[in-house]
Amino acid sequence: MINAQKLRQEFPILEQVVNDEALVYLDNAATTQKPEAVLQTLENYYRKENANVHRGVHTLAQRATQKYETAREKVCQFIHAEKTEEILFTKGTTASLNWIARSFGDRFVQAGDEIVISYMEHHSNIVAWQQLAKRKKAVLKYIPLTKKGFLDMEEAKKQITNKTAVVAITHASNVLGVLNPIAELTNLAHLHQAIMVVDGAQAVPHMPVNVKELDVDFYAFSGHKMCGPTGIGVLYGKQEWLEQMEPVEFGGEMINFVHLYESTWADLPWKFEAGTPNIAGGIGLGEAIDYLDKIGLVEIFQHEKELVSYVLPKLQAIEGLTVYGPQDPYEHTGVIAFNLDDLHPHDVATALDMQGVATRAGHHCAQPLLQYLGVAATVRASFYLYNTKEDADRLVEAVKETKEFFKYGTF
Numbered sequence: 001m002i003n004a005q006k007l008r009q010e011f012p013i014l015e016q017v018v019n020d021e022a023l024v025y026l027d028n029a030a031t032t033q034k035p036e037a038v039l040q041t042l043e044n045y046y047r048k049e050n051a052n053v054h055r056g057v058h059t060l061a062q063r064a065t066q067k068y069e070t071a072r073e074k075v076c077q078f079i080h081a082e083k084t085e086e087i088l089f090t091k092g093t094t095a096s097l098n099w100i101a102r103s104f105g106d107r108f109v110q111a112g113d114e115i116v117i118s119y120m121e122h123h124s125n126i127v128a129w130q131q132l133a134k135r136k137k138a139v140l141k142y143i144p145l146t147k148k149g150f151l152d153m154e155e156a157k158k159q160i161t162n163k164t165a166v167v168a169i170t171h172a173s174n175v176l177g178v179l180n181p182i183a184e185l186t187n188l189a190h191l192h193q194a195i196m197v198v199d200g201a202q203a204v205p206h207m208p209v210n211v212k213e214l215d216v217d218f219y220a221f222s223g224h225k226m227c228g229p230t231g232i233g234v235l236y237g238k239q240e241w242l243e244q245m246e247p248v249e250f251g252g253e254m255i256n257f258v259h260l261y262e263s264t265w266a267d268l269p270w271k272f273e274a275g276t277p278n279i280a281g282g283i284g285l286g287e288a289i290d291y292l293d294k295i296g297l298v299e300i301f302q303h304e305k306e307l308v309s310y311v312l313p314k315l316q317a318i319e320g321l322t323v324y325g326p327q328d329p330y331e332h333t334g335v336i337a338f339n340l341d342d343l344h345p346h347d348v349a350t351a352l353d354m355q356g357v358a359t360r361a362g363h364h365c366a367q368p369l370l371q372y373l374g375v376a377a378t379v380r381a382s383f384y385l386y387n388t389k390e391d392a393d394r395l396v397e398a399v400k401e402t403k404e405f406f407k408y409g410t411f
Ligand SMILES: Cc1ncc(COP(=O)(O)O)c(C=O)c1O
Pocket: 029, 030, 091, 092, 093, 094, 095, 122, 124, 125, 170, 172, 173, 174, 199, 201, 202, 222, 365
């Protein structure tokens, strides 16, 4: 079991006072805080190890290369991929998804092919496919949701057909707090010779993920949502696809030989990684993985389940508060989107912030979903390994105070 009270001591940023109140950080779906171990690794890298990778023969260059490539091995083991050739470092989930749409899409998607996504996707798993559909005259289709907020699997079975080239679905929603049945969707996609792409931004930080068992073709996630630095992310792809795909960016690092008018590409995974990579970011992500592994992904998942089971009924008991997605805590991840009466979510989030509670208000980069739900915006509280029941209580109390404030004008 996780001792969050103890763990949070490893996150110096959480020890501060905001608006005269001890900070309660509940915006983890946007980005997570970094433990001392990751902060020290980053500082150590720049203070003692900084050098470019894959180029120099000097000691620092070799050390940086070895650490960067060790981080790739850690990522590989973390998501249970078969080999490091299948692990590409990117800027983050958005870049990973763009690479697939650009590289796989331009090569394999034809006019009239269908790309199937869902109404609960983040913009980064929508817009790249819209652009591909435009370039290729392909057709973009949306799987609808059930009343409870789950992906409608009966509809998925109808939408995924022999015309489908790509199925691209989020593993965990960043708004509704639901998990999607990726193995089942992958089976469906493969049954129709389509590829399965997964946006894992909200899953990999919170639960064990095994890409081999899921049999997905591509899987994308971000370092900054899992205690790692910003500017580093991962694209997992099956080697058989990556071998056939063209790089998206060209230049140094990704070549084998450059002639005057032609060039050949480096082996996987470097063929896709043009230019100097985010070396510190990669090494920092490796450290974050060590950190998460030490705690245990099963334990993190259970901890968030416990917190949600504790806080969701308390929020639901507040008159005028609407929770989006499943109402049963056992069906809900650590992401809770809600609205309070007819108050504007920005006003609510500002009032919460005045009480030291950091949440997110807005469309959460999921405008089609919010239109589907019939709201312009929501407040979102999202929990992580360092959040405690005391944080949950502070949220509930702050929401109640906010309700009173907008009724009577005082805290
Ligand atoms: C489900 C989901 N997909 C993709 C992204 C985009 O991640 P990034 O901004 O790190 O590229 C996010 C970030 O909020 C997300 O929640």
